Amino acid sequence: MKAREPIENSQAGNDAHILRAQESKNGGRGNVRRQHRTIKGVALATAVVAGLLPMRPAAQGAGRGQGPKIARIDPIRGNLYWITEGTGGPGASNLAVLVTDHGVVLVDTKNPGWGPETRRLIGTVTDRPVTTIINTHTHRDHTGSNTEFPAGTEFVVHENTRANLSKEICDRLANCGFLSGAKASYLPRKTFQDRMTIGSGQDRVELFNFGPAHTSGDTIVLFPAARTAHFADLFARKALPNIMTTDGGSILGHLHTLDRALATLKNVDTVITGHGTSLLAWQDFEEFVRMNHEFVTAAQAGMKAGKRADDVAADITALLAQHYPGYTIAPAKATENVALVYEEIYHSGHYVH
Ligand SMILES: [Zn+2]
Numbered sequence: 001m002k003a004r005e006p007i008e009n010s011q012a013g014n015d016a017h018i019l020r021a022q023e024s025k026n027g028g029r030g031n032v033r034r035q036h037r038t039i040k041g042v043a044l045a046t047a048v049v050a051g052l053l054p055m056r057p058a059a060q061g062a063g064r065g066q067g068p069k070i071a072r073i074d075p076i077r078g079n080l081y082w083i084t085e086g087t088g089g090p091g092a093s094n095l096a097v098l099v100t101d102h103g104v105v106l107v108d109t110k111n112p113g114w115g116p117e118t119r120r121l122i123g124t125v126t127d128r129p130v131t132t133i134i135n136t137h138t139h140r141d142h143t144g145s146n147t148e149f150p151a152g153t154e155f156v157v158h159e160n161t162r163a164n165l166s167k168e169i170c171d172r173l174a175n176c177g178f179l180s181g182a183k184a185s186y187l188p189r190k191t192f193q194d195r196m197t198i199g200s201g202q203d204r205v206e207l208f209n210f211g212p213a214h215t216s217g218d219t220i221v222l223f224p225a226a227r228t229a230h231f232a233d234l235f236a237r238k239a240l241p242n243i244m245t246t247d248g249g250s251i252l253g254h255l256h257t258l259d260r261a262l263a264t265l266k267n268v269d270t271v272i273t274g275h276g277t278s279l280l281a282w283q284d285f286e287e288f289v290r291m292n293h294e295f296v297t298a299a300q301a302g303m304k305a306g307k308r309a310d311d312v313a314a315d316i317t318a319l320l321a322q323h324y325p326g327y328t329i330a331p332a333k334a335t336e337n338v339a340l341v342y343e344e345i346y347h348s349g350h351y352v353h
């Protein structure tokens, strides 16, 4: 597992998701070399699956869960705060903290090992305990520290994220298998399908899911009183999206989710991204939606014209880099996502209109 670290860290401006997506997509070049480098990791994973080794938090977070935990908590508006590492580095996910009359509602928990530091940061703005944790999706950098909070904490997730967390076997990033045995009480009991409201007045939180996108169970968290929305990895940063098909994600579904969010969420000024280094504005989200439309439209046009996905990706990379300064348009991600558009349109039998 350690062998992966250098590859992940070399993906500047992107996060851990990319590596896995590349591994699953990249059947050819570089595959043999990677196999050699991960033999140890595979053997370890197999031993864990077989129940030969305990999945200790330290082992789970090897490499990333260790080392100094440096993050900060900043106010957004009213009783809403956010926690960010401010680095945009691999796995550096952003959290939302709502201090309510009944306790703290926390959105996401970062990688394993971050529980104590997250509680310490929250303790600098309130004496109230964390009573509710919303996980935006299954990935380890968003659920990794769930079990480092008290056992009585209420966990809220989309029903498909509960299913993803309940799997016995999954990819390392998807973070399943750690909520069994003594930790079974941490398996989220409160789930929703399309929409859920928690609390009222200043403490009201609205959860939305518009279908498969980054994964099969993404949650957009809206804080109406603070006019703020947390999009997590649906809008991870100003970059092409990571679509995790092994966790039920869909690139056309992602575009649909963005459209629905744009039409449904009202009176939002501030946007929290999954991994960005600063808060963004609603206009940034609108720009992100435009960028994604342009991407899918161009990919589809290339498909209609009978062009190879690789050639179309190169054209799109150049086009978007020009149209969206400030965005990271990684050629490898463009290639991967164009291939996803081709695949999904081919399977559905219909172009996107
Ligand atoms: Zn993710």
Ligand SMILES: [Zn+2]
Residues within 6 Å of the ligand: 015, 093, 139, 141, 142, 233, 274, 275
């Ligand atoms: Zn993430």
